[in-house]
Amino acid sequence: MEFFRMRSLRKTVLLAIVASVVLVVALLHSWPTRAYTTVDVRQRPGPIVERHLEERLPEPDQRSTNIAYRLKESVAGLLARNGCVCEGESGGVNLPFAQLLFPRVSAHPLHTAFDASELEEMKRRRAKEYQGFQMRSQTPVDMLIVAEANNPLQYPTQGVEVRPLKTILIPGLALQDLPRELYTVNFTSTLGVLNVAAEVEGVKVKGDGEMHMTLMSSLLPNLNRQLQFVSYTNTLFHPSTADTVQFETEGHQAMFTIKIRHRVTPKLYNTGPKGEYNISALVTIATKTFLRYDKLQDLIDSVRRYYPTVTIVIADDSENPKTVSGPYIEHYIMPFGKGWFAGRNLAVSQVTTKYLLWVDDDFIFTANTKLEKLVDVLEKTTLDLVGGAVREATGYTATYRQTISIEQGEEEEGDCLHMRRAFHHIIQGFPNCVVTDGVINFFLARTDKVQQVGFDPRLARVAHLEFFIDGLGSLHVGSCDDVIVNHATKIKLPWVSQSESDKTYAKFRYPPASSDATHTKNGLLYFKNHFQCLTHN
C-alpha cells in the first residue's frame, strides 16, 4: 500500500513540476519584453512646423515698397507662370513637306481621352488619388527654411542624417554670443529625442533623453564644448523621413532638418573576368514579339553572328505561340494580346546581367552593331541608358532624340508636358554622343535602373516615350549615333500581298480606340501622371 502511495505521490509531484515548468515557460514567453508605442501613419496634410516659418520670415521693409525698379523681361519671362497654357505654334509655311522640314509644335489637351459623360468622374477620382500621393510623398526635407541674419547660433543646415531608430552626434553646433552672466540654449525635436554623449564640467543639462532639452552655463567655452556632445536618437520609426529640429537661444532661433532614412543599399552586378568587355557576362538582349516569328528568327540569327553566347530574353503574346529555342534563348509565353508594354516589362523583369539591350523583334544586327561601344559609354559615365541608331532599308538612320520638360500647371488641372526633337549637350570624351531625355527603341541600359522605372503594363498598344516620361528624374539618358542596327523593312510594297499574320499584326498594332480610356496613351498621361496637356513637334 505504501509503495503504491509513494508512486502516486511521486507522479503527482512530477506532474506538478512539469505543470509549473510549462506555466513558467508560457509566462516568460508571453511576458511583454517591451512596451510598444503606437505610431500614427494615417494619411494627413503637412506638419504644423510650416506655420513657424511664416512667422519667422522678416517683414519686408516698409520703405522697400517705395523703391523703384524696372522688370528685366529676358529673365522675368523665364519664371514659372500661374499655371500652364495648352497651345502649340500657329501659322508658319503651309507648303508640302513643311511639317517634315520645319516641324511645328502641336498641343493636345489630354482630358479629350475621355467621353464628356465620364470626364467629371475621372477628374474627381484623379484628384483623390493625387491627394493621397501628395500626402505620401511630402517630406520635411523639401520645406523652405531661411537662416536668420546675425544669429549667434552656429548650426548645420544640411547633411545631417541618421538611420531609423539609431543615434548620431549633431555636428557643427556652437554659440558665439556676447558676454552674458548665463548662456542658455535649447533644442526641440519631434521624431526622436535629444541627449548628450558626455557631460561637461560647468554645464547644466535638463531634458536629456526627451524631445526638449536645455543646456545652461555661465562659461561660454564650456557650453560650446558641451554642444560638441549633443546627440539625437530617432524613436518614431519611418523608413524615409526627416525631423525638423529647433535650436534656440535668448532672442534668436534656428531650424535645421535631420534626415532619417536607411542609406541606399547598392544593387551591384557581377561583371565577369577582368580585361575586355565580356558582352555575354555583361549584357542580356531583351525583346517582345507578336506574330512575327520569321522576323524574330532573322533577329536571332543576326545576333548570333556576332554574339554567339549572349542571352536573349523574348516575351511573346502571340495567339498560337510557336516554340523558339536555342542555346541562351529564354522564351516567355504570355496571355494572347496582353500587350506591348506588358511584354517589355516582362522581358526586363527577367534580366540578371548588369546591362540590358532593348531591341525590337524586327531589327537586324550588322558589323556596325558594336555593343562594346555602348557598354564603354555606360562603364565610363554616369549615364543610365544610351540609345543607338536604327537604319531603315532606304539608308535613313534615326536616333529619335527627344527632350522632355514639365511646366507647372494649376494643381486641379495638372502640369503641361513638352516634348521636342532635340538634345541637351554633347558628351565630353564621346563626340558621337549626346545627353537627352528620350531615345529610339534600341538602347543599352543599367538593368537596375530600367527595372526601377518599368514599362507600364497598362499601355497595351502603341507607346514609346511613356517609358522616358516615367523615367524623368531617375534616368540619365544619352544617345550615340555610331552604333547602328538595321530595321527590317516596314514599307508595304504594293505587289506583295499581306500575309494572314501581317493582317492580324496590323489589326493589333494599329487598333481602334480601347474601351478603357485610362489605358490609352493620352488617358494614362491624364490620369496616371496628372498632366493636362502634351505639346510636341
Added chain:
Amino acid sequence: MEFFRMRSLRKTVLLAIVASVVLVVALLHSWPTRAYTTVDVRQRPGPIVERHLEERLPEPDQRSTNIAYRLKESVAGLLARNGCVCEGESGGVNLPFAQLLFPRVSAHPLHTAFDASELEEMKRRRAKEYQGFQMRSQTPVDMLIVAEANNPLQYPTQGVEVRPLKTILIPGLALQDLPRELYTVNFTSTLGVLNVAAEVEGVKVKGDGEMHMTLMSSLLPNLNRQLQFVSYTNTLFHPSTADTVQFETEGHQAMFTIKIRHRVTPKLYNTGPKGEYNISALVTIATKTFLRYDKLQDLIDSVRRYYPTVTIVIADDSENPKTVSGPYIEHYIMPFGKGWFAGRNLAVSQVTTKYLLWVDDDFIFTANTKLEKLVDVLEKTTLDLVGGAVREATGYTATYRQTISIEQGEEEEGDCLHMRRAFHHIIQGFPNCVVTDGVINFFLARTDKVQQVGFDPRLARVAHLEFFIDGLGSLHVGSCDDVIVNHATKIKLPWVSQSESDKTYAKFRYPPASSDATHTKNGLLYFKNHFQCLTHN
C-alpha cells in the same frame, strides 16, 4: 529656232530656280540652330567644394581641450563604431526547444559564400562596382554645411528647387549689415547662371547672366529690394542633382544648395466606381507556381468562392506546363526552372491595378481572408505594404514580422545586416496592425512601389526577406494579424508516398549549392548589396 531657244532658256531658268530653292532649303535645314555645349558626365570623385567646408569650420577653441567631461555610456554606446563586428549571442540555456522559446542571435560572415580561390577576385570586382555606384549616387545635397554664427547674410538653407534648365527666384535673401559706405554681396554657382528679374534703382549689378554675380549699393534698403529679384537658371543638364551656391559679403560667407531635378511624376491608378471597395478594380492576385497544379487549382477555387472576378496572375516555370485557364486568369509560361524570384518579378510586372496581393500557390482562401480589411489599411495610411497571417493545418498562425537594420561597417568590408523577429510600433487606429520591415508571403501592396523595388531574378531558389532588404528605405511596411489565409499542409505524413511531382518539387525547392556563388542568397548579400555579415534570430 527662236521658239526652241526660248524653251531651253525657260527650262534653264526653271532649273536654276528649283536648284536654288533646294539649296536654300537644304541650307536652312542644316543651319545650326544653336551652339551645343559639351557636358562632362564621366564618373569621377566628389566636387571641390568640400574643401571650402573644412576651411570654413571654425577652429575648435584652444581652451576647450582643457575642459573636463565625463562620457555618458548609455548614449555614447549607441553611436556608430568604427566598423561593425560579425558576432551573434553566445551562451544561453541549452535545453531542448531552447532555440524555439528563446531564439538566439546567430551571425553569418557572408564572404563564406565563395570558395577561397575566387574570393580575392570577387572582392576586387565588388569594390570596383561599388566605387562606380558611389560616384553615381553622390549628390551635393548630402554634403555637410554649417551656418556661420553672427553672419549679416540672410539666406535659404533648405527647400530651394528648380526643374532642369529652368529659372527660379531665390527666396529669402537679405543683408542685415552695420552701416557702411558701400554694401557689396556676390554669388557664385557652378551648374547654372545668376541674374536679376528686375533692376532696382541705386544698385549696380555686375556679372548678371554668369556664374559669378555682384550687387553693390550705398543704400541698404535698395540692395535688399534687389536681393528679392535674384534669379538662378540651371544651364548644365542633369536629371537629378544640386548646385551649391556661395553667397558672400565683406568678411562673411554662406553656402546653400539649389536642388535641380524634375518633380516626382505621380503614378496614379484608376480605382473603379465610388462607394465600397471594389476589389476586382483595386486588386490583382499574383502568384508563382511550379509542379503543383493541384494545389494551384485549390487556391483558385478558394479565391473564386469569395472574389469571382478578381484577376489572378500566375507565373509558371514547370517543366511541362499544363494549361491553367478560366475567366480573369492570366497564365505566363517561363523557361523551365528559371526560378522563384524571377517568377515573382514576372507576376508583379504584369499587374495593372492599384494594389497587388501576393499569395503562394498552396494557400487557401477562407471566410477570414477579408481583402477589404487590407485595402482599408493601405487606403487610410502611408503604408506601402501590409502583410496578413498564414494559418497552418495545426492551427498555428504566423505573421513572420521582421525588423531589419543596417550597421555601418568599414568601407572595404561592407555593412552588417541585422534581422530580428520583432516590430516597431502598433498602428494608431488599427489595433491589430503594426509597423515593421519584413512580413510573411501573404501581403497586399501598392503595385507601383513593389514594381519599383522588384524581386531580383538572380535568386533562383529559397529566398524571402531579400525583397524587404532591397525595399529598405522605400517600402513602409505593416502587418495585421486579423486577415488570415490557410496554408495547405506541408507536413510529410509518413504513410503518404511522395508523388513524382512532389519529389521533383523537393529537388528544386531545396537544392544543393548553386554553381554561381553570386546568385546564392549569401553570395548576393555579399556582392550585390555590399554586406559583410548577417545576424538574425
